[in-house]
Amino acid sequence: MRVEISRTHQAYFDFVEGVKAYIAERLMPQLGQLYQQKAAAQAALTGRHPTTIEDVARVLEPTRLYRFSRCLQRISQEMMWTVVYRALEPQREALIAELKRPLEHPLGEVHLDPNLELPEYYRRVEFHLQPGSYFGDELAGLAYDLAVPIYVLHRYGPENDEMGWALVSALPKRPYRRILDMGCGIGQKTLPLVDAFPEAEVIGIDLSAPMLLYAHKRAEARGKRVTFAQQNAERTTFPDESFDLVCSTLLLHELPESAIRRVIAESYRLLNPGGVCAHLDLPPYREQSPYNAFLMDWDTKHNNEPYWSSFHHMDLPALYREVGFHNVREIPITSRWGEEGFYTGTFSYWVTLGEKGGGMGR
Ligand SMILES: C[S@@+](CC[C@H](N)C(=O)[O-])C[C@H]1O[C@@H](n2cnc3c(N)ncnc32)[C@H](O)[C@@H]1O
Known part of the structure; x- marks a missing residue:
């Protein structure tokens, strides 16, 4: 299937990917360091390192870096779907028609069941x-x-x-x-x-x-x-x-x-x-x-x-x-x-x- 992505839409895609890369490659390593420091400080005080998901949550959830990174992750995910569907919108009808058009000599097959109940x-x-x-x-x-x-x-x-x-x-x-x-x-x-x-x-x-x-x-x-x-x-x-x-x-x-x-x-x-x-x-x-x-x-x-x-x-x-x-x-x-x-x-x-x-x- 041929899909045309205009330069403007590609720029939106690249921006969202850039945000995601920033989170993964910049913010997450910083968060790892912050966690090590805080966990070590806590262990020095209490003699106990975090051992469960809940323990880690108590250390990280109050921090601004954790909250910022997760807000950005959520927003980047919403943006990703928005920019993708926005790029497809001008071609929607043509793309759907192409998707449904049977191929002349396909190697494989596709069998749909309109009565299949979705759980x-x-x-x-x-x-x-x-x-x-x-x-x-x-x-x-x-x-x-x-x-x-x-x-x-x-x-x-x-x-x-x-x-x-x-x-x-x-x-x-x-x-x-x-x-x-x-x-x-x-x-x-x-x-x-x-x-x-x-x-x-x-x-x-x-x-x-x-x-x-x-x-x-x-x-x-x-x-x-x-x-x-x-x-x-x-x-x-x-x-x-x-x-x-x-x-x-x-x-x-x-x-x-x-x-x-x-x-x-x-x-x-x-x-x-x-x-x-x-x-x-x-x-x-x-x-x-x-x-x-x-x-x-x-x-x-x-x-x-x-x-x-x-x-x-x-x-x-x-x-x-x-x-x-x-x-x-x-x-x-x-x-x-x-x-x-x-x-x-x-x-x-x-x-x-x-x-x-x-x-x-x-
Ligand atoms: C995360 S996607 C993974 C798709 C693909 N296996 C991949 O790795 O790219 C999960 C897929 O499972 C399908 N799915 C979920 N529940 C299913 C079920 N009970 N029977 C068949 N497919 C199911 C979804 O429609 C979706 O396409």
């Missing part, structure tokens, strides 16, 4: 402040594609797919023949699966029709064959034991715990004996310092991520074992962002992986 936990949230969320605006997919590079300071690479490659790197080497990417969004992280496993049939599912329509156009423009389908990852229409790999990126933190349980059980049902389940997200709080966890937890209330906190407190490996997976392991992967990390100096992905027993000894 209440999904309908009521505008995730990370996107107006209309993933489904309420026909241009939601295109807006997401333009906004995310600004959001992440262009650090995921030109295709915004670093996370997809991180997932691939964590997988046991197997001849995966059928792959399901749950909550695939616009398919940025689905395409590395196509490249890594060229013999496989790759299917991406998502609740959002606008995301899938755009994912289809985006994949076709890159010559990648993917079948996209509008389905709920909690209960899909695929038969038992029909995939070798069931995976996701950044899906689980957007689900309440009850839905996560159903998604992991569904992953188990869908896998062939010996199949692999691998969901990638950000590291759980137990793996982070109280300071990092406190900063990350901010998104729960202030970036419209209502399930973020409960997800990061969850014992996902225990859930995997409960539904029947064995050989369950957690695989941390350091992003190329490395020391320039988003929150506190390092940034890593976290893959929770399990295998379904009874494999054919591949």
Whole structure:
């Protein structure tokens, strides 16, 4: 899909990204230093260092630097969506028509289900402040594609797919023949699966029709064959034991715990004996310092991520074992962002992986 971004609109994009870079690269390191000083002063007085998210909150929340950095973060996020949708507005009708126009000889397919019921936990949230969320605006997919590079300071690479490659790197080497990417969004992280496993049939599912329509156009423009389908990852229409790999990126933190349980059980049902389940997200709080966890937890209330906190407190490996997976392991992967990390100096992905027993000894 061709989208024209005028120089004026590009200037707005660059300004917002500049604000976000200023927060990440200037304010956050200063905040880290302030925290070290204050925590040390407190320990000198009380003999106790902060050990919980609440302890860190008591140290940082009263400080002007913390409040300023978080105000700016919130405002930059609202500005990001405003400038992106404003850039699309003059082309809205043409873009929607192009999105809906069937392709002549597509490699892949897109199947929408207008009767699919969107779960209440999904309908009521505008995730990370996107107006209309993933489904309420026909241009939601295109807006997401333009906004995310600004959001992440262009650090995921030109295709915004670093996370997809991180997932691939964590997988046991197997001849995966059928792959399901749950909550695939616009398919940025689905395409590395196509490249890594060229013999496989790759299917991406998502609740959002606008995301899938755009994912289809985006994949076709890159010559990648993917079948996209509008389905709920909690209960899909695929038969038992029909995939070798069931995976996701950044899906689980957007689900309440009850839905996560159903998604992991569904992953188990869908896998062939010996199949692999691998969901990638950000590291759980137990793996982070109280300071990092406190900063990350901010998104729960202030970036419209209502399930973020409960997800990061969850014992996902225990859930995997409960539904029947064995050989369950957690695989941390350091992003190329490395020391320039988003929150506190390092940034890593976290893959929770399990295998379904009874494999054919591949
Ligand atoms: C944060 S986005 C991640 C998209 C993509 N995986 C990526 O990494 O770019 C989460 C996606 O999950 C989808 N989603 C949320 N709940 C879902 C569910 N129950 N079933 C299928 N998709 C879901 C949303 O519509 C959204 O596209």
